[in-house]
Amino acid sequence: MSTAAMPEFPAGFRWGVSTSAYQIEGGVAEDGRGPSIWDTFAHSPGRIADGSTGDVACDHYHRHAEDVALMAGLGVSAYRFSIAWPRVRPSGDGPVNPSGLDFYDRLVDDLLAHDIDPVATLFHWDLPQPVQDAGGWLHRDTAPRFAEYADATAARLGDRVKLWITLNEPFVHMTLGHGMGVHAPGQLLLFDAFPVAHHQLLGHGLAVAALRTRTASPVGIANNYSPVRPAGQSDADRAAAAAYEALHNRLFTDPLLGRGYPDFPGFDPAVVRDGDLAVIAAPIDVLGVNYYNPTGVRAPEDGAPLPFELVPLDGYPRTAFDWPVVPDGLRELLGWLRDTYGDDLPPIQVTESGCAYDDAPDADGRVHDPERIAYLDGHLRAVRAAIDEGVDVTGYFVWSLLDNWEWAEGFTKRFGLVHVDFDSGARTPKSSYAWFRDLIAAARRTTAR
Numbered sequence: 521m522s523t524a525a526m527p528e529f530p531a532g533f534r535w536g537v538s539t540s541a542y543q544i545e546g547g548v549a550e551d552g553r554g555p556s557i558w559d560t561f562a563h564s565p566g567r568i569a570d571g572s573t574g575d576v577a578c579d580h581y582h583r584h585a586e587d588v589a590l591m592a593g594l595g596v597s598a599y600r601f602s603i604a605w606p607r608v609r610p611s612g613d614g615p616v617n618p619s620g621l622d623f624y625d626r627l628v629d630d631l632l633a634h635d636i637d638p639v640a641t642l643f644h645w646d647l648p649q650p651v652q653d654a655g656g657w658l659h660r661d662t663a664p665r666f667a668e669y670a671d672a673t674a675a676r677l678g679d680r681v682k683l684w685i686t687l688n689e690p691f692v693h694m695t696l697g698h699g700m701g702v703h704a705p706g707q708l709l710l711f712d713a714f715p716v717a718h719h720q721l722l723g724h725g726l727a728v729a730a731l732r733t734r735t736a737s738p739v740g741i742a743n744n745y746s747p748v749r750p751a752g753q754s755d756a757d758r759a760a761a762a763a764y765e766a767l768h769n770r771l772f773t774d775p776l777l778g779r780g781y782p783d784f785p786g787f788d789p790a791v792v793r794d795g796d797l798a799v800i801a802a803p804i805d806v807l808g809v810n811y812y813n814p815t816g817v818r819a820p821e822d823g824a825p826l827p828f829e830l831v832p833l834d835g836y837p838r839t840a841f842d843w844p845v846v847p848d849g850l851r852e853l854l855g856w857l858r859d860t861y862g863d864d865l866p867p868i869q870v871t872e873s874g875c876a877y878d879d880a881p882d883a884d885g886r887v888h889d890p891e892r893i894a895y896l897d898g899h900l901r902a903v904r905a906a907i908d909e910g911v912d913v914t915g916y917f918v919w920s921l922l923d924n925w926e927w928a929e930g931f932t933k934r935f936g937l938v939h940v941d942f943d944s945g946a947r948t949p950k951s952s953y954a955w956f957r958d959l960i961a962a963a964r965r966t967t968a969r
């Protein structure tokens with residue numbers, strides 16, 4: 521970790537933390553919430569590493585006031601949470617459930633009372649099970665259903681949410697959920713999962729239009745990106761890297777920013793109807809960027825089903841997820857976005873950045889996580905360097921406020937600034953929490969000068 525002072529950030533830079541509904545809320549059967557695909561998946565034997573579910577998770581549904589107090593203690597200016605579609609419209613297309621919205625109404629008011637901007641994500645993978653039963657994102661009708669849910673949510677919260685994010689990481693939901701079957705809904709369709717990309721994007725575009733009628737707040741989407749590193753300089757390795765870049769980094773961003781779909785082997789344009797691309801390219805105010813690590817890629821063996829093969833990137837420290845820690849990859853990525861999309865690129869907020877380590881309380885009950893401090897320090901310096909290089913980055917959200925339920929990994933991966941005892945629910949701020957608190961306080965002092 522650098523010993524140099526953290527460089528100053530621009531005035532108004534948004535300091536935040538991120539979470540998502542199914543990963544922290546629990547309360548899955550309360551106040552009219554219906555089942556989501558993640559309830560179904562987590563309760564299916566063999567799907568989750570430790571056999572756990574999100575039934576209770578961090579019990580945030582009941583402990584939200586304590587969690588907002590933790591955020592206030594941290595001094596963040598924004599909190600990015602997600603709204604559970606199955607709380608708001610449990611059947612997907614039936615009546616809106618006002619009790620479900622009550623929960624978010626209280627949360628938003630509490631955040632505002634603590635001077636924290638509510639940043640709401642509308643879809644972080646917890647599709648109502650009835651929508652899945654009707655075809656889910658493979659089916660075009662899910663797009664207007666999503667826009668109706670967005671409309672109902674913004675009708676209630678549109679006057680107070682300060683930034684709307686339509687979808688979180690639609691690439692991950694397509695590939696892990698529908699291509700490879702390791703996330704809900706557990707489908708193993710490989711390239712036949714592409715309609716999931718198009719229908720999510722169509723849902724995004726329709727939701728943007730709905731949100732614009734309900735709120736004057738900015739609207740965006742959160743994509744995850746990974747700078748692609750070819751294993752060698754051969755034409756074959758470079759072609760493989762370009763194919764992976766089209767899939768991971770451009771499939772969801774080219775059409776959003778008005779460029780249509782990139783060329784990608786296997787992409788079936790038959791699902792794209794006249795007018796869809798214009799809906800998808802509705803102007804957005806913010807591009808959310810989730811970054812964790814770069815990806816190494818080489819040419820596949822002859823006859824392999826994919827046009828690339830992923831290879832480990834050696835020579836870097838690794839997180840508990842075995843992900844390489846490459847802070848400069850974030851600077852590289854932000855520059856790539858600026859160079860690739862130029863004037864079409866809206867201002868960026870880094871909507872997720874963080875790391876998992878096996879953090880545990882010591883004999884005194886304190887949780888020391890120096891690796892996370894080094895990780896965040898490095899990634900914030902990378903953001904600052906990108907700003908110096910001319911990229912318009914206006915915020916940074918740590919993933920995550922709390923240790924939480926990490927999807928197929930269950931409770932085995934801890935990403936929080938705050939340790940959570942998953943038996944008792946007790947929260948213990950880690951040393952990274954104090955570090956981030958002090959960093960925000962110092963940034964506020966310098967930008968207030």
Ligand code: IFM
Nearest residue numbers: 540543689810872919926
């Ligand atoms: O926990 C996830 C989050 O839900 C989406 N982005 C990546 C995080 C870490 O895996």
